[in-house]
Structures are given as structure tokens and as C-alpha cells.
């Protein structure tokens with residue numbers, strides 16, 4: 001009996017795995033036409049100064065409005081686009097669209113310094129020879145100040161990176177573009193290694209923020225975040241925290257010296273107009 005039940009369970013698991021593979025395959029083959037048909041759109045999530053609640057900028061997060069499956073999050077299709085190389089034209093589209101949007105926000109609100117736009121780069125884009133030229137082109141055509149753009153690269157994409165891989169990022173940094181190390185703290189990178197990377201922002205991974213949710217907060221967790229923040233600041237890096245969901249977390253992270261924050265506590269990712277009204281309102 002147990003044996004046959006087990007057999008069913010495995011058959012069901014196999015069927016689910018098959019279904020997932022079929023969906024993956026279907027999504028992968030649908031990607032290029034989806035880009036042509038304009039099925040992708042971008043949601044923006046504000047980045048807020050922990051000190052005074054003013055909006056520092058926004059991160060562009062891509063979504064796919066699939067005709068059969070509805071709205072799909074990036075975790076469902078970015079890995080597929082990475083795998084097939086479609087991430088290069090898709091990433092270029094995201095960059096262009098997000099930069100255009102940021103230029104629009106900045107045109108109608110110029111006081112208080114430029115609003116920043118953060119755009120994610122995947123490893124394939126990092127390796128693509130056109131990265132610097134494409135970025136320069138997008139910035140020039142939009143008229144956005146390069147200092148208002150921040151490109152986010154995951155810590156894991158830069159682990160063990162050699163000079164060839166860092167060179168385009170260095171060139172972009174020299175133009176004034178900020179480079180952020182995304183999901184920091186998940187990749188076991190050598191902290192001393194940070195010195196040689198052309199990054200100006202550390203984005204502390206959501207897992208640290210989650211650690212701030214327990215009561216009482218584990219003092220060792222606090223020490224770790226405190227240590228990372230002080231190391232980052234001594235290297236002249238700004239610290240952003242991801243995944244802030246409560247006011248208590250925000251307060252704790254502010255006390256620990258983090259500079260900016262992002263998370264549901266402030267706003268979920270949403271339509272560009274929302275960022276516009278938040279900026280006009282001055283603070284969240």
C-alpha cells in the first residue's frame with residue numbers, strides 16, 4: 001500500500017516537473033516575439049533616505065504581461081532570457097525605458113538633486129561587448145545626467161571577476177554612473193575584494209532585513225550589519241537595504257547607519273506615476 005502511494009507521489013512529481021519544463025520551454029520560445037510585441041513593462045519601487053524619508057530614486061523591475069499566463073515576475077523569465085541571450089536586447093529595452101522615465105521625472109522636478117534610477121544588469125549583459133556603448137547611447141539620447149543612473153550587479157556575478165570583466169564597469173563608473181553590488185551578503189565574497197571593485201553602493205540583501213524582524217533581534221545579527229555598514233562607509237560606499245517591511249526594521253536599520261532603504265513598508269513596486277506623485281509630495 002505504502003509502496004503504491006509512494007509510486008503515485010513520484011508519478012505526480014514527475015508530471016509536475018514535466019509541466020514546468022513544458023512551460024519553461026514555451027516561455028523561452030515566446031520571449032523574442034514578446035519583446036517585439038511590447039509585452040514587457042516596468043514597475044518602479046522607490047528608494048528612500050532613511051534619515052528624512054525623502055525619495056532618493058527608484059529601482060526598475062521588469063514584468064512580462066503574458067497573453068495566457070498573466071503577469072509574470074522576473075524570476076520566471078530572466079533566467080530563461082539569460083540562457084538564450086535574449087537578455088541583451090531585453091536589458092537594453094529596460095535601460096532605455098527606465099532612463100527615459102527618469103529623465104521625465106527629473107524634467108518636471110529639478111530641485112533637491114536628481115532622482116536616481118537603478119537598473120539591474122545580469123551576468124550576460126556584463127559580458128556583452130556592447131554594454132558601455134549602449135549605455136552611453138541611451139544616456140546621450142535621453143539627456144539624463146550619468147550621475148543619476150545606478151547599475152545593479154549581483155555580488156555573485158562579480159565574485160572572482162578579472163580585470164576584463166571589470167573594465168566596462170570601471171569605464172561607466174568614470175563617466176559618473178554608480179555601480180551597486182546587489183544582494184550583498186549572499187555570495188560569500190571576500191570583503192577585502194570590495195576595494196578593487198568599481199562599486200559605490202552596497203545593497204544589503206533582504207535576508208539581513210528579515211533578521212531584524214525577530215523579537216528581540218539577535219545581537220549577533222546587529223553586529224554583523226553594523227560591521228558591514230562601517231566597512232562600507234570606510235570604503236566610501238553608500239549602503240542601501242532591501243526588503244524593509246516594517247517601521248521597526250526601518251528604525252533599526254537607520255540606527256545602524258544604513259543610508260537608503262527599499263521595501264513594502266514604503267511602497268511596493270508600481271506604475272511610474274506613483275513615483276512621480278511621491279516625489280512631488282517630497283517624502284513618503
Ligand code: C2E
Pocket residue numbers: 045060061062073074075078091094120121122152182183242243244245262263264265269
Ligand atoms: P532585486 O534586484 O534584488 O530586486 C528586489 C526584489 O525584491 C524585487 O523582486 C522586489 O519586488 C522585491 N521586494 C522589494 N521590496 C520587498 C519587500 O519589502 N519584501 C519582499 N519580500 N520583497 C521585496 P522582483 O521584482 O520579483 O525581482 C526579482 C529579481 O529579478 C530582482 O531582484 C532582479 O535580480 C531581477 N530583475 C528584475 N528586473 C530585472 C531587469 O530588468 N533585468 C535583470 N537582469 N534582472 C531583473
Ligand code: MG
Pocket residue numbers: 059120152182
Ligand atoms: Mg536589484
Ligand code: MG
Pocket residue numbers: 182183203205242
Ligand atoms: Mg537586490
Ligand code: MG
Pocket residue numbers: 183205206242
Ligand atoms: Mg534581491
